Amino acid sequence: MTATDLPASLIRTLPGQYYTDPAVFSLEQTRVFEAMWTCAVRSADLPAPGAFRKVQVGRESVLVVRGRDGQLRAFLNICRHRGAQICTEDAGEVKRALQCPYHAWTYDLSGKLVAAPNLTKMPDVDRDRYGLVPVHLREWLGYAWVCLADEPPSFEDDVQGAIAERLGDLAVIDRYELDALSVGRRITYDVAANWKLIVENFMECYHCATIHPELTEVLPEFADGYAAQYFVGHGAEFGEEVRGFTVDGSEGFDKLPGVEDDQDRRYYAITVKPTVFVNLVPDHVIFHRMYPLSADRTIVECDWLYSREVVESGKDVSRSVELFHRVNEQDFAACERTQPAMSSRAYADGGVLVPSEHHIGAFHDWLTRRLAG
Numbered sequence: 001m002t003a004t005d006l007p008a009s010l011i012r013t014l015p016g017q018y019y020t021d022p023a024v025f026s027l028e029q030t031r032v033f034e035a036m037w038t039c040a041v042r043s044a045d046l047p048a049p050g051a052f053r054k055v056q057v058g059r060e061s062v063l064v065v066r067g068r069d070g071q072l073r074a075f076l077n078i079c080r081h082r083g084a085q086i087c088t089e090d091a092g093e094v095k096r097a098l099q100c101p102y103h104a105w106t107y108d109l110s111g112k113l114v115a116a117p118n119l120t121k122m123p124d125v126d127r128d129r130y131g132l133v134p135v136h137l138r139e140w141l142g143y144a145w146v147c148l149a150d151e152p153p154s155f156e157d158d159v160q161g162a163i164a165e166r167l168g169d170l171a172v173i174d175r176y177e178l179d180a181l182s183v184g185r186r187i188t189y190d191v192a193a194n195w196k197l198i199v200e201n202f203m204e205c206y207h208c209a210t211i212h213p214e215l216t217e218v219l220p221e222f223a224d225g226y227a228a229q230y231f232v233g234h235g236a237e238f239g240e241e242v243r244g245f246t247v248d249g250s251e252g253f254d255k256l257p258g259v260e261d262d263q264d265r266r267y268y269a270i271t272v273k274p275t276v277f278v279n280l281v282p283d284h285v286i287f288h289r290m291y292p293l294s295a296d297r298t299i300v301e302c303d304w305l306y307s308r309e310v311v312e313s314g315k316d317v318s319r320s321v322e323l324f325h326r327v328n329e330q331d332f333a334a335c336e337r338t339q340p341a342m343s344s345r346a347y348a349d350g351g352v353l354v355p356s357e358h359h360i361g362a363f364h365d366w367l368t369r370r371l372a373g
């Protein structure tokens with residue numbers, strides 16, 4: 001069946017192979033994840049000089065390190081001698097230097113080669129040239145974003161542009177002051193599904209009435225299945241009886257100080273392609289980062305960000321966290337239920353998108369254009 005055989009209400013999704021084929025995933029690694037900005041770490045997770053965190057970006061292991069000067073830097077996690085991974089732990093802290101565990105080549109926190117056995121007998125070895133390979137890094141919203149491309153795409157267009165396009169104005173997100181917020185809870189989900197199923201799921205609300213009973217209680221307009229959250233500038237309004245964005249609609253916390261009245265009692269969802277989702281509510285922010293590991297496995301790290309006062313005073317955030325934690329579990333279970341069908345003959349030509357999902361077609365067009373180079 002070709003696209004022209006479809007009734008006007010329906011458009012095709014990508015064929016199933018896009019969600020299973022290692023060759024497609026490998027192309028995505030080079031043309032999407034290694035070419036675009038990836039949100040790597042929460043800057044505050046690296047509080048002191050020597051703190052590091054390792055993240056997977058496309059095929060590369062990347063180290064983000066806080067230097068003695070307080071600056072964050074990113075490097076490929078590869079020793080310049082014979083390629084051993086410098087850090088094997090996901091996170092940690094070194095005193096002054098990163099030392100390769102193989103032959104002990106040692107790099108300072110700015111990546112320069114500073115010591116190696118017998119290095120003084122090799123005066124012709126340039127210590128900068130044999131330093132760790134740097135990776136582009138930008139800090140925004142309290143996160144460090146990295147890009148492996150030699151010439152990164154414009155951060156303003158790709159990352160900030162996506163948020164401005166959704167909210168109508170970049171200044172709207174500034175009011176939540178994400179960089180000043182603290183992590184009240186972090187949950188990591190290991191999802192047995194292709195990263196695109198997770199993106200597509202986040203982009204539509206056709207499923208909300210079926211699988212999100214708690215969310216549709218709080219946001220009644222989500223129950224009608226229309227992706228109102230994707231109209232520029234629109235935030236879904238809390239139900240009349242709802243007191244806060246919590247699992248039972250009970251009281252949340254004071255709204256963040258910069259949030260204006262027209263944003264109060266509203267929920268905004270933003271997709272920053274390829275791997276970030278931001279959810280804004282008056283008293284907190286839920287921030288998702290995805291790390292696609294293979295065609296059928298994606299790690300999702302989700303942060304619940306609150307004002308420093310809420311976190312430091314030890315207030316109970318559990319009812320607030322529980323709402324989106326359930327939404328995550330409901331969504332990821334749906335994605336995992338869908339993944340096996342991607343290799344079925346029933347899905348060889350793909351499935352279909354109903355009108356309230358048609359905007360997902362733009363995501364597919366974007367992806368196929370990128371993969372075509």
Ligand code: FES
Nearest residue numbers: 079081082100103
């Ligand atoms: S591979 Fe790192 S010191 Fe030899």
Ligand SMILES: [Fe+2]
Nearest residue numbers: 201207212331
């Ligand atoms: Fe959902």
